[in-house]
Amino acid sequence: MLKTAFTHYINNFKGFSREIWILTLVTFINRAGTMVLPFLSKYLKEDLHFSYNQVGWIMVSFGLGSMLGSWLGGKLSDKIGFYKIMIFSLFTSGVSLFFIQYVTTFWALCASMFVLMVIADMFRPAMFVSLSAYAKPENRTRALTLVRLAVNLGFAAGPALGGLIIMGIGYSGLFWVDGASCIVAILIFALLVKEKKKVPHNDKTESPVAIKSVFHDKIFWVFLFVSFVTGMIFFQLFTTLPLYHNEKFSLTEFQTGLLMTLNGLMIFAFEMPIVGFMERKSFPKIKIILLGSLVMSLSFFMLLINVWAGILVISMICISIGEILTFPFSNAFALSRAPHGQEGRYMALYTMSFSLAHIMSSKIGFEIIARLGYQINWFFMASIGIIATLCCLWIKKALIDEKVS
Structure with missing residues (x-):
């Protein structure tokens, strides 16, 4: 076996x-x-x-x-x-x-x-x-x-x-x-x-309609907001969470490192098999991103239970699952959305959404913690994750309407 x-x-x-x-x-x-x-x-x-x-x-x-x-x-x-x-x-x-x-x-x-x-x-x-x-x-x-x-x-x-x-x-x-x-x-x-020259992609499930410019692609801009939000939530892993481990539960650097290792091991063990399975079954990418953003959001709602250190492990497992479902298919969705000849511009904006998320994640997170405490920060991150999930629902409907029209 x-x-x-x-x-x-x-x-x-x-x-x-x-x-x-x-x-x-x-x-x-x-x-x-x-x-x-x-x-x-x-x-x-x-x-x-x-x-x-x-x-x-x-x-x-x-x-x-x-x-x-x-x-x-x-x-x-x-x-x-x-x-x-x-x-x-x-x-x-x-x-x-x-x-x-x-x-x-x-x-x-x-x-x-x-x-x-x-x-x-x-x-x-x-x-x-x-x-x-x-x-x-x-x-x-x-x-x-x-x-x-x-x-x-x-x-x-x-x-x-x-x-x-x-x-x-x-x-x-x-x-x-x-x-x-x-x-x-x-x-x-x-x-x-x-x-080698680029060849036009042939994504049957989510191929784009004729779009003159990336700046006129409303679906893609809503998707960029989803990418920004999920990125901002995920980067809490490297900014506010390590401090929270120590200040709330007195975890050592080694114990925090073990939690980070758990994330890395889960990505290594499960990401490729899950992506391979989803790809073989031709699941729509936006549905998978929707599920990933929801799981990532739930992981921060879990942190509101601040009376048991074990919740940190459960939350880390959920963040890792959310990462596995969200990021590979976000990359693929952005690339599949781009009309031939505009792949670079689409991937540039997609990459920029993560650069901006990296800057804003620590700034916003630490500002909320300084003024209102960790619990409010976790609630804020979880809530914007739910907004990102709702945006995915809108994109899913807009893609159906786009194919019909």
Whole structure:
């Protein structure tokens, strides 16, 4: 029985082109090398001795650069092709990381972080668009999930390696290793993968009608709001929740780490099989996203039960299930919604919704906690999750009306 289950699990990884596997490897190397980000605020505060206010503004510059980079990456992918953007972005940001360690003044760091993230985050929408060229239409959602798996595994390995490097040679080592990983990753991609033109996707279930511009696509803008909200709820996992674990239940860093590990293990074990099953059964993507946002919302309602530490485990399981159902199919829905030739712009806006969610999640969460306490924050996050679920219901109806008209 165990052997059968393992065989079924492995079968979910079959059917991908050589290019998809290389792209997955490149993504893993790049994300495992992303060691500066988890330690950036710590580096700015402890090594460069900036105030909390200054650290906050540098992180805002970081976020704004990420948003602009996402938009530029998508727009230029449509104009000159995803392949050139991917190579330019990773190579240039890799070289930039070598030099940014020598920037130590406040305004120069704000400008440097902004420019670095503009260049670095041009990669993300271009990478999403590359999947429409290298993945078959019938396994595109699984290809997106495979790349997401590489991102998660890379992020799991990166901070641990980063901690060892800081202990060994200091923060400067992070910039050298991060920059080198970007350059190595993109050289592997350039040497092993040839440029290929995008082919029109053929998604029978949710293919778009004739849309002149992304700015006129009302369904997509409501979907972007759903992506923003689910992103904002999910990022509480890395901002307010670790503090809550300690302040309310006196959990140690190790115990909080175990809860985070539970999330990572669930993604690793269940995401690909669930996505593979849903893809084979041709479930409408928006229905799955609706279910995911509802489960994610319920996980925060559960946190209102603040008299038993075990609720943290149950809530984490629900957040993980919500993540598995929401994010892979959100990626796929955004790509399937885009008319041929506008994939880059659609994926740019989709990526930007998460960049904005990343900025707003901690700002709004900590502001509510400071003024009204943790319980109100959990209720607020759960409530906007319900609003996102209702928006999914509207999108589901609008898609039916769109096909009829």
